[in-house]
Structures are given as structure tokens and as C-alpha cells.
Amino acid sequence: MTQTMEPSSLETSNGENLHRPLGVYTRPKGGSGWRDWVTTVDHKKIGILYGAAALLFFVIGGIEALLIRLQLATPDGTVLGADTYNQVYTMHGVTMIFLAAMPLAAAFANYLIPLQIGARDVAFPRLNAMSFWVFLAGGIFINLSWLLGGAPDGGWFAYAPNTGIVFSPSHGMDFYALGLQITGIASLVSGINLTVTIFNMRAPGMTLFKMPVFTWMMLVVQLLLVFAMPVIAVALFLLTFSRLFGATFFTPELGGDPLLWQHLFWIFGHPEVYILVLPAFGIISEVIPTFSRKPIFGYPFMVFSGIAIGFMGWGVWAHHMFVSGIGPVSVAAFSLSTMFIAVPTGVKILNWMATMWGGRIKFSAAMLFAIGVVSMFTIGGLSGVTHSVAPADTQQTDTYYIVAHFHYVIFGGIIFGLFSGFYFWWPKIFGHKLSEKMGKLNFWVMLVGFNLTFGPMHILGLQGMSRRIDTYSPGFGFETWNLVVTIGSFIIALSVLIFLINVITSARNARGLPPIGPDPWDARSLEWMTPNPTPVHNFDEIPIVESLDEFWHRKYGSDEDGKVVRVASAEDVCQDGSAEGIHLPSPSYWPLVFAIGLPFIGLGLIYSLWFCVFGGALALMGLYAWVFEPVDDPDVDHHEPQKEDVSD
Amino acid sequence: MTNQTHSAETSTGLSHNKLGMWVFLGSECLLFGSLISTYLLYRGRFADGPAPGDIFDIPFTSVSSFVLLMSSLTMVLALSALQRGDERNNRLWLLTTALLGAVFVGGQVYEFTTFLREGLGYTTSPFSSAFFTLTGFHGVHVSLGVIFLMSLYVSSARGNLHKERAETVELIGLYWHFVDIVWIFIFTVIYLVPSPTS
Numbered sequence: 132m133t134q135t136m137e138p139s140s141l142e143t144s145n146g147e148n149l150h151r152p153l154g155v156y157t158r159p160k161g162g163s164g165w166r167d168w169v170t171t172v173d174h175k176k177i178g179i180l181y182g183a184a185a186l187l188f189f190v191i192g193g194i195e196a197l198l199i200r201l202q203l204a205t206p207d208g209t210v211l212g213a214d215t216y217n218q219v220y221t222m223h224g225v226t227m228i229f230l231a232a233m234p235l236a237a238a239f240a241n242y243l244i245p246l247q248i249g250a251r252d253v254a255f256p257r258l259n260a261m262s263f264w265v266f267l268a269g270g271i272f273i274n275l276s277w278l279l280g281g282a283p284d285g286g287w288f289a290y291a292p293n294t295g296i297v298f299s300p301s302h303g304m305d306f307y308a309l310g311l312q313i314t315g316i317a318s319l320v321s322g323i324n325l326t327v328t329i330f331n332m333r334a335p336g337m338t339l340f341k342m343p344v345f346t347w348m349m350l351v352v353q354l355l356l357v358f359a360m361p362v363i364a365v366a367l368f369l370l371t372f373s374r375l376f377g378a379t380f381f382t383p384e385l386g387g388d389p390l391l392w393q394h395l396f397w398i399f400g401h402p403e404v405y406i407l408v409l410p411a412f413g414i415i416s417e418v419i420p421t422f423s424r425k426p427i428f429g430y431p432f433m434v435f436s437g438i439a440i441g442f443m444g445w446g447v448w449a450h451h452m453f454v455s456g457i458g459p460v461s462v463a464a465f466s467l468s469t470m471f472i473a474v475p476t477g478v479k480i481l482n483w484m485a486t487m488w489g490g491r492i493k494f495s496a497a498m499l500f501a502i503g504v505v506s507m508f509t510i511g512g513l514s515g516v517t518h519s520v521a522p523a524d525t526q527q528t529d530t531y532y533i534v535a536h537f538h539y540v541i542f543g544g545i546i547f548g549l550f551s552g553f554y555f556w557w558p559k560i561f562g563h564k565l566s567e568k569m570g571k572l573n574f575w576v577m578l579v580g581f582n583l584t585f586g587p588m589h590i591l592g593l594q595g596m597s598r599r600i601d602t603y604s605p606g607f608g609f610e611t612w613n614l615v616v617t618i619g620s621f622i623i624a625l626s627v628l629i630f631l632i633n634v635i636t637s638a639r640n641a642r643g644l645p646p647i648g649p650d651p652w653d654a655r656s657l658e659w660m661t662p663n664p665t666p667v668h669n670f671d672e673i674p675i676v677e678s679l680d681e682f683w684h685r686k687y688g689s690d691e692d693g694k695v696v697r698v699a700s701a702e703d704v705c706q707d708g709s710a711e712g713i714h715l716p717s718p719s720y721w722p723l724v725f726a727i728g729l730p731f732i733g734l735g736l737i738y739s740l741w742f743c744v745f746g747g748a749l750a751l752m753g754l755y756a757w758v759f760e761p762v763d764d765p766d767v768d769h770h771e772p773q774k775e776d777v778s779d
Numbered sequence: 780m781t782n783q784t785h786s787a788e789t790s791t792g793l794s795h796n797k798l799g800m801w802v803f804l805g806s807e808c809l810l811f812g813s814l815i816s817t818y819l820l821y822r823g824r825f826a827d828g829p830a831p832g833d834i835f836d837i838p839f840t841s842v843s844s845f846v847l848l849m850s851s852l853t854m855v856l857a858l859s860a861l862q863r864g865d866e867r868n869n870r871l872w873l874l875t876t877a878l879l880g881a882v883f884v885g886g887q888v889y890e891f892t893t894f895l896r897e898g899l900g901y902t903t904s905p906f907s908s909a910f911f912t913l914t915g916f917h918g919v920h921v922s923l924g925v926i927f928l929m930s931l932y933v934s935s936a937r938g939n940l941h942k943e944r945a946e947t948v949e950l951i952g953l954y955w956h957f958v959d960i961v962w963i964f965i966f967t968v969i970y971l972v973p974s975p976t977s
Contacts, residue, residue: 254795254798254799255795255799319806322802322806323799323802323803323806324799326798326802327795327798327799327802330789330790330791330798331789331790331791331793331795331798332789332790333790337790357802357803357805357806358805358806358809359809360806361806361807361809361810361813362809362810362813364810365810365813365814365817366813368912369817369912372908372912373908376901376902377901377902378901378902378908378912379826379902379903379904379905379907379908380817380821380905380908380909382905385824385826385904385905386821386824386825386826386904386905387821387824387905388820388821388905391817391820395813395817398813
């Protein structure tokens, strides 16, 4: 890979470098190896870092899921004790949602948004690096609790007052509250950064309604993050202050109201569902048209239904609370709004099907996963509509029926979507395809395992098996289905293993071969105009955009009869990455330094204020050095452009 | 090949920094919205501790609120001075703004210690927890603003804050006005709406 790190031209809005900075503030020059990765501000590398870290957490969360299933495989399971079981299922939820699904979406967002809108990087490259390191620091911080006296044990939703110091005396919930606060900073900053990027950095001619659907969905997600993260931040502050400083927000004896937590949590929590699922919707909205060889059906409807979901997602939170005693009027109102939000989602499902209808469908691995989303998410959506019927929901609350529903949404919708994205954009990112044969195997094994795992949970739930119990007695008719579920979960694990093996073997097979040529899938959007893998400067020349699916329209035109004909080869349309001397933002140490400070502040609040002093000093140093860091490195400023600056 | 991305040429015409600040302030609305909701829920739940209606000194807080609101005016004067290239007046008004902000924070510290002496601790009741958390978060915001303003002042005193960088002052100004406007809401909700008494 070529690595040129030259002075920034992206951040110079007001950064005239009027005095020569002190030596400590000069910026690293990049180079190669680990130093390059820890100082990088390149959105592509940060995307890869996000993906790698999130996949690691995905495996950890998966192992936790397998532990749960081992415990529940047979009645009176003895694999985990009740206390450990609480910690494992809590951490499974926390890890999968905050440390795997969200950052995996961030990986795609980081890598693809600038490429899809024809930009060289994001609006604030150093903030982007900070988002990643802060997320990683938060993820490590939460998982440290395993070694320091016990993980969080109050569920990922952390209902008060069960999470108070009385009922959860270990430090686990402190790690939960502070750790999610840290990852929340990462999400918020990244949300602001990418929002500005999408609004401000589009290539000439790319109006909002010429943006690919993926970028559109990601824009909605970033705005949801911007407005939802502060709400969970307040909830977590209230919890933290209650646990650490004795605040009485959730002390019922004094008038504290547990419902406050539920409202704050779900006002964040329901938009969070869309924060998770819209990226997957965006991914398959790119994959399905490409492999159906048709433009997306009803582009404006796709966009507006996404926006509608973004708005309506704020008005349905109390359907998580139908049995909390919120009163019949609230229940009726939220029942209705919950039924309504199924409409824009249904529009999307129909549009994907209409895109495939009459298309020349190529069943690649990416396409199979995308079709998996359309079908499996629909099942989850339909069981979701059954929850909007409050009387039925009252019966199903806290049973495995709920667990079945949200896994069909989150696994069937999001994980399948993310895997579709992996297979589709792998050649873009790494310059070689993943093996299609193993990819298809991966899909079918995952599909079977997924349905074996979560399908029977519907039945278990309707039979009355409740969630979050660490064991059950024989004789209730739960035995068979639980065993099936456990077998299914190991089949899912096998499918993930197939994926990881595919990653390794495909990379090994590609070693020594030249990178895959341009446009391996006959794709439609701008990111494929750059060579594979993407050069560090993205575009040799920023393209002028004239239409939706710009890249496709440069390859295809129509003849006199109106039939679509190829007018240019991919080689002609794609850039070759040969541009030199393009100014790119310089790398920086300080985002990492700042991020390392945060977990120490967390440890300090839990254990000893001395950690706080150290962490605070580190974070402050990071921030101040960041501010005084020269935007342009004066040492290299005066002899550029350097022709032979592109080095390995 | 020098197709550079200058913020002057953004798709919206707003610079990255300014758009980013607006989006951030949008996010802050939800932060304070959640805190204000929490306070509204708990204002009547004072357990055995002092009730809000018994303890608030409305004239005192009105004066400190006035001080804070005036600081928005001086903030505008600071920006307009720099936009005219008048660095001396810019420094003067920056310092005044920071001073007014500091007076407000000082008033809050005084108010907190008085309440503490009158038996309203952080852990006394849901009302007290919510009150101190909401006003405390606002106070932290004002204090951060004072630090930003002082940084601008130092930067200007060292000769690094010229007319071309007026946007930096404008951005800090946006933040400062936002914190003031939020205080109007908080002041209304906490002090002006008649509070329950014991």
C-alpha cells in the first residue's frame, strides 16, 4: 500500500499557522507498520480498525452467547451459576449492541461515505481517529470488569432500581455506566463528524438526491446518534451518580421513580434499534440493485421511508414498557404509533423485492445475504407488529418470544446485512474477493443455524418460558426446543468460523497476485471508480456527478431503440490511482493519548481519585497538544509537492 | 493534481467547523432536555428535606441570571470588534464576557453552599439530586465556556487571533449563547414557575 502523509489541507478553515510550534507538537510523518496505524487519520484505515476491533468483540459476544446456550441446553443446567449467568447475558447484549453491531456499521460508514460522495476524507480526520480510539478504550474498559470483581449483571437495559448499589453491589454496573458513557462519546463525535461530511463534502453535482441509498441511510443514522446519545448519556449519569455519590434518582423510599430510567433508556433505546438496522438497510440497497442489474426501485421512496423511520423512531419508545403501568392512554397511543412505523419499513421491503423483480439476478454470496435480510428481517418485523397489540404483548413480555423477535431483527436484519457488506466491499477494501464458494456455504450454514436458534424461541416464549432465567426445571415441555436452540447456536458459530477461515484463506490465495481489477461486480456507485484497494488519496480527480448511480451511467448508455448498451469499459471509467502530490491530513498521536486517558478517569471514579488525576491529565494533555498541533507541518510545507513521496 | 478540499468550498457554504458546532448544539438540546425533564418529574418529591419553594432565593438568582444574559451581549461585542479588526476591543470584551460568566458560576457556588447549609444535600431527596444535577451540568457548561474564552484571550494577547480567525470567536460565541439560552429555560422551569412548598 502506498503511504503518503503530507500536510493537511482538509483542516485549514482557520488554522493559519502563525507561529512556529514547539518541537513536541510537530506531527508524526506516517511511515509504515504499527506506528502508522496508531497515528492514522485516514478514514479508510480507521474503517478497517473499526471493523477489526468490532469483529473481535463480535467473537467475544458470540462466545458469551454459546455459554448461555450451554447453560440452557438441558434443564437444571450447571455450566454457569446464577450470578455468572446474569453477567454473561448482560455482557452478551452490551457487547453485541455497543461493541460489535454499532462499530461494524461505523466501519462501513467510515470507509464508504467519503468514497460514495466523492471526498478525500471526512470533515474532521483527527476527530475520526479519536472516535475509534475512544470506542476501543470504552470497550476494553467494560470488559475489564470481568477481571475486577465481576461484569455488569443488570441486563443491557439496566432497569432501575435493580441496578442500584443495593441489588447490584459489585462494581459491574459502574463499569457498564462509565464504559457506555465512553463509547457514547465516540458515537456522538462520529455522528457529528459524518453528518458534516455528508452535508459539506459532496463532489460537485452530487445533490442530496443523487447520493447512494447507503449514504442516505447513514446520514439518518448519524442524526439519530447525534440526538439519541445525549439521552442515554443523561440516563447513565443519573445511574452513575446514584451508585457512586448516593443520588436518590432511583430510590423509591424517597420518591425516586424507576420509570424515569425506563423512559430515558428507551427514548434512546428505540432510535438505537434504527441506528443498528438502517446501516444494514443501506448496505443491501447497494447490493440488491448491483446483482439484480437494475436501478433501485423507487429511490425517493427508499430515501423518504428511511427519513420517516428516523422521525417515527422517536415516537414508539413506550412499547417497550407496556407492562410498566404507564396507563391505558399511553399504551393505546404507543400501540398505534408502533403499528404505523411498520409502514415505511414495509415500503422498503417491497422496494427491494420490486428491484429484484424482472432483474437478471446473480446469486453471489453478497446477494444471498441481502436476500437473507429481506426475508429474515420481514419475519422479525411481523413478530414486532404482534407486539404492538398491547394485550398480546402483555402476555409475551419477558418471554422468549421477545428474544426471538429481536434476534430476527438484529441478527436476521443487521448481521446478515453486515455480512452482505463484507462480501460486496471486500475487494474494494483489500484488493481481493473473498471466496464465493465458501461465502455461499457461510450463508447457508448461517441461515440454517439462525433459524434453528431463534425460530424455536417463538414457541418457547408462547409456551411461557421466561427470559433471563438461568435455568428451568424439567417437565414444562421446554427440553426439546432448548436443545434444538443450543444446537442451532453452535451451527451459527460454525458459520462465523467459516467466514473467518474464508478471510484467511482468501488473503493467502491472493498473496503474490496483482490486485483485482477495477469494478469486480459491475457496480453502480462512485466508490468503485477508484482502484481496488483504494489508494490513500481516494480519487485522482474528484468526479463531477451528473446522475444517481453515476458510475453505472458512465459505463452504460442507450442506443436508438432505448436499449441499454455498454458505452465504456470499466478500465476506461475507473481512475488508476496514479495521482501524486495530493495534500492529505497529517497523522496525529493525540487522539490516541486522549482516548487512553478516559478509562483511567473511569477507574478513578470507581476506585481511587488518583487514577482520575492521571487519566484527566492524560486526556487534557491530549486535547491541548491536539489544539496546538500545527495543521500544516512547517518542515515539509516548503518543499512540496514531492514527486517521489509515494513510498511503501 | 491539487484538487484540494477547502472548507470555503463546502457543499452547503457553511464551514465544517460551523456546521459541526450547530449539530453539536442540537445534540446538547437533548442533553438538557433530558435533565430538565428529570427535574420536572422530581420537583415535588423532596422527601423530608427542604422543598424548592422554601429554599430558593429568587431575587439573588435573578441578578445572577441577568449577569449571564448580559454576557451574551458582550460576547457579540467581542465578535463584532474582531470582525472589524479591532483586536484591542475584542480582548476587552472577551475578558468581560469571561468575567461575567465567572460571576455567574461564583453565584452558583454561593447558592449551592447556602442550600447545603440549609439542609439540602445532594442525596437528600430526588428533588435535590435533580436540582443539583441540572444546575450543576449547566454550571460546568458555563465554566468550560469561561475556559474557552480565556484561551481566546490568551491567544489574542500572544498575537494569534486576527480578523481572519474571527470564525473561531464566532463558534465559541455560538456555544456561549446556547448556554445562555438554556439557562433561560432552566431559570423559568426551576425558579419562575411557582414551586411546591412543604
